[in-house]
Amino acid sequence: MTAVPPVVPRVVVVDDNTVVRRAFGVVHEGLDVVASHATVEEYLAAPAPCDVVLLDLRLRGAGGAVGPMQGRPAIRALTDLGRRVCLYTDESRPLVLALCLRSGAHGVAHKSDPPELVTEAVRRVAQGDVVVTPSLVELTEVLDRRAALDLTDRQRDTVAGRARGRSWRDIARSLHITESVAREHYSAACTKLRDFLQGASAADIERALGIGPDDVLGAG
Template sequence: MNRTRVVVIDDSTVIRGGFATVHPELEVVATYASVEDFEADPAPCDVVVLDLLLRGPQGTMVRTKQGRAAIRAIRAMDLPVCLYTDERRAIVLALCLRAGAQGVVHKSDSPHVTVRAVEDVRAGTVVVTQSLIGLTELLDRRGAPLDLSPRQRQVISARARGRHWSDVASTLFITEDTAREHYRAACAKLRDYLRHTSPGDIEHAVGLAPGDVLDEA
């Protein structure tokens, strides 16, 4: 497979300037400071790498699309979105998946983790962070209709506790590739659940009062 072509949307000049250097396995075709700039002159790409929090031009009152509004705008262009963010609140990231993001990685992740995530998003795989793995387990324990198989439940439980793939595979007497397949299937079920569940119901499922952290952005 050819190198994945990515567009980076981030209001940090450091991120925009250094992303290609730090991730040479990816082909950065263009960078933008805002979703509006990308909408006005979109570069062809395989995946959009999007910062979750985008601010308007410094010193102005101009508002820019960010968060779920930014995700929905890019998805409307029929492009997959991989979030590249410092945000770690599982409920916030879950609502981003609900809005259409295909994957989430953190800016503190090692470059090879980010590259793998972007390539997986290009291939149509759902990519989640450690916090979302924990959310998957929590929702399952509270009776959310995720429809996880017993093996998927075992893999998610192990990964939620930070166990390495080799350890998971040996404990369950399966190969690492098989463990990853169960994991990917469980992540896909999480996304399907989120996309068909109201924000209020998701809040309730994780034990939050209505409106605690969610908004219409």
């Protein structure tokens, strides 16, 4: 039987911005921030148990220098430890975020999102869902049109609705289903996206997206 996640997810914040680290738990009252660190290395040195690691995609060292572990290597290090990772970032380029899902991230939340949306994203990641941004929803549509994801009709309809900014209520009404069922279809589509990105080779992904060999993904 699958364990029921806690009502208030335990979160570790990894962000090089001191203000973000200090204020995140205050602004997002529905989350329990159990620790915060400026680098992934700090957390790995003393990894507090948690349900989600909220990870800034780009971490800077002292004086603005690029830190030794960030991006995909940081995601892999945290998931190897058994942690669920939700990115907390300003990055919006679909292929960059797709690579993060490919590396094991469970979700993406933007720093510009309202606190309630970030809180919801973290809760869903804690529950094992895959959470994607609107830019990745559009990528899901592209891959589905190229027959890479094998979405059902309902999954396709909910993805199309979210890609166009429609509310859950509007989508559910048009499909004659409940909002919770609409969310389930959407979550299943997001999971298929992540599974495809993690299971396919770089060449398969490039082919599905219609780009040239090694244009974006390289050999990673």
